[in-house]
Amino acid sequence: MLRALSTTPSLLLVRAAHPRQALLTAAALAAAAAVAGRAPREVALVGATVLVGQSLLGWADDLADRERDARHRPGKPLAGGRLDAGTVWFALSCAVLLVVPLAVANGRRAAATYLALLALSALGDRLLHDRPLSFAPWMASFALYPAFLAYGGWGGVGSPTPPTPAMVVLAAALGLGVHVLVALPGLVHDHLEGDRSLPMLLALRTGTPRLLLLAGAWTALVVVGVLIAGRTAGLA
Template structure:
C-alpha cells in the first residue's frame, strides 16, 4: 500500500529534527524565565522554521538521494511541486511568527532559517560546511534574548559566553549528524569538514572526539546559564 502524500510531505520536513529543536529552544526559553505563552511562541516558530529547513534540504539533495537513499520521500514519489508549495506556505507563516517576538529577535531567527537553507545548498560538500551550523546556532541566543510577545521585544543582547558556546554546539552537532552519511558522502566525492576529519583520524575516533566535545559544550552551557546567564 503506497504511503499517502501527506505522510511523505511530513517525513520530508524531517520532523524529528524539527521537534527536537522546538523542544530544546522552548525549554531554553522556559529556563531563562520567559512566560508560558512566549515559550509556546518560541516552540511554534522553531517548529515551522525547522520544517522549512528540512524541506529545503530534501529538495537540495533530491538527485543525491536517488542514488543512495531510496527511502527518502522525494525518491518514493512525493511531488517536488508539493514540497515547494508547503515550503512557500511555511515561509509565509514563519515571517509573522518571527516578527511576533520583536524586530531584533525576529531578524535573528529569520537569519537562522536563511543561513541554514542557503548554507546547506552551497557549503554542504565543502570544507566550510561547518560555517552555517556555527552561525545559525550562534544566532539562537540572540533570538531568545531579544524575544518578547506581540512584537514587543527587548534590547538586551545575549552574553558573549552563551553565544560562543552555542556556536561551539553547532559545530559539534554538525559533525555528529554528518557521521551516519559519510560513506555516501565519500562515494559522491564530497569533502565536508566531517569527511576531512574522518579521513585523517578515522570515523570511530571522530565519533568519540565529537561526542566528548559536544557533551562538554552542553555542560558549559548549563554552567554559563547558572552564572553569566543568557543576557
C-alpha cells in the same frame, strides 16, 4: 491499513521535513526559553517558530538533494518518487509565509535574528555542504540562537538586551558538534559523491567510530558549559 496510512501525502510530507531534527531543535529552544524565565505563552511561541523554521529547512534540503538522494537514499519520500516535488514546494511556500509572522511575534530584533539564521542555514548548506568550510553556517546559525531568545518577547514586543558573549560562543561551539553528529550517518554516501566537508576530512583522519566519540564528547561538554554559563552569566 497502517502501511497504507504511512504512504499518505501528509505523512510523507512530514517525513520529508526531517521531523526528528525539527522536533528536537524546537524542544531544545523552547526548554531554553523556559529556563530563561520566559512566560509559558512565549515558550510556546518560540517552539512553534523554530518548528516551522526547521521544517522549512528540511523541505528545502530534500528538494535540493533529491537527485543525489535518489542515488543513495531511495527510501526518502521525495527521492523515491512517492512524494511529488510540487507538493513539497507548496508546503515550503506555506512555511515561509507562516514563519515570518511567527518570528515577528517574538519581536522585531528577534525576528531579524531568526530570519537571518534561516537564510544562513539554507544558503550555507547549498554553498558549503561539500567543502571544508561546511561548519561555518552551522556555527554562525547556532550563534544566533541566543540572540533570538534574548531579544524575544510576546506580541511583537521584544527585549533590547543582547545575549551574553559566553552564550554566543558556546552556541557556536554547539553548532560545530551538531554538524559533525548530523553528518556522520551519511558519510559513506558523501564519500562516493566526492564531498570534502569538514566531517568527511575528520573521518578520513580519525575513522568514523572515533569521530563519533569525539563529537559526542565535544557536544556533551559544550552542553555542560551552556548550563554552567546559564546559571552564572545568564542568557542576556
